[in-house]
Amino acid sequence: MYKINDYVVYGSTGSCEIVDIVMEKDISNNDTEYYVLQPAYDNNITIKTPVNNPKVLMRPIMTKEDVLSLIATMPELEPILASDDRHKNESYKAALKTGQSEEWVKIIKALYIEQQQRLEVGKKLAKADDDIMKAAEKNLHEEFALALNISPDEVHPYILAHVH
Template sequence: MFKVNDYVAYNSTGVYKIIDIRKEKDTGNNDIEYYVLEPAYNNNMIIKTPVNNPKVLMRNIMTKEDVLSLIANMPETETIWTDDDRYRNQSFKAALRTGQSEEWVKIIKTLYLVKKGKLNVGKKLMKTDEDIMKAAERNLHEEFAMALHISPDEVLPYILDHVQVN
């Protein structure tokens, strides 16, 4: 169980701070315990979710050591491109929903390389691919920023400074 002031990765929507844990009555007059969450980098909403909700993916954010290890392994991270637009969109969305940073890195690396190749011939990524890449980057940058004690805007330069390209 998480505690008040813990930071967690919540579903595939970013990093949240647990600001309260409270019991409330549900419609059947049963006591239900809830986490009250506030986005770490965008304080304009509050989320309340049952502590024991199996449909909600909530996990501890990565440690600095985990982040540095993931960055070190980025050059070897496999890409997951497929030319079938519909299948690719579904598989990328499913990977995004896993809430796993390693999956977000695969998406970002794949789409970054494809985008770079398309730009070289005067083309762009499809909007759906661009949107998925932005969502994966936002999630990854928020989690890395929290673990590294930097702002999300500093994450990409940090990664580029620390990744070893062979």
């Protein structure tokens, strides 16, 4: 069980702080314990989820050592590849929902490669792909920022400086 002030990755929402743990009646009028989550970089929303909710992935954010280890393996990580656009989009969405940083890196790598190929012929990334890439980058950068104690804007330059 997590504690107040712990940081977690909550589904596809990304990095959140547990700001409270409350006991309330659920829809069946049973007493249920809830985590009250605040997205780490968005103070405008609060999320309440049952402590024992098996439907939503929730995990602790990575440690600084985990982040440095993932950065070191980034060059070897294979991007997510799919045979056609429909399967590609489904693969990206499924990988995004895993809440796993390594999967976010694979999405970003795949879409970065595609973005570069499209730029060479004067085209932009499809909107759906651009949205997925932005979501994966947001989640990855926010988690890395918390683990490294830097701002999300500093994460990309940090990664570039540490990838060999």
